Amino acid sequence: MWPQEQSGYLVAGEYQHASASEFICLDKRPKLREGGSLNHDGKTFYLAEAVCGSLPCPPYVEGRELTVSVN
Known part of the structure; x- marks a missing residue:
C-alpha cells in the first residue's frame, strides 16, 4: 500500500x-501566508x-464537494 502524501x-x-x-488539489490544511x-x-x-x-451517481452524490487523495 502506498503512503498518502x-x-x-x-x-x-x-x-x-x-x-x-x-x-487543482487544494490541501485540506493549507499553509496560510501572513498578510x-x-x-x-x-x-x-x-x-x-x-x-x-457528468459523473456516475452513485457513487458520487449530486452537489457534494469532490475530494482528492494523492499517494
Whole structure:
C-alpha cells in the first residue's frame, strides 16, 4: 500500500471569470501566508461539486464537494 502524501479538495476558478483556470488539489490544511487586510483581487478558488450525468451517481452524490487523495 502506498503512503498518502496529500489529501484535500478539487478546486478551480469561477467558470464565468475571464481568466483561464484548471482544476487543482487544494490541501485540506493549507499553509496560510501572513498578510494584511488588503484585497488585491488575486485568484479565487471555488470547490468543485459533483454533477450526476457528468459523473456516475452513485457513487458520487449530486452537489457534494469532490475530494482528492494523492499517494
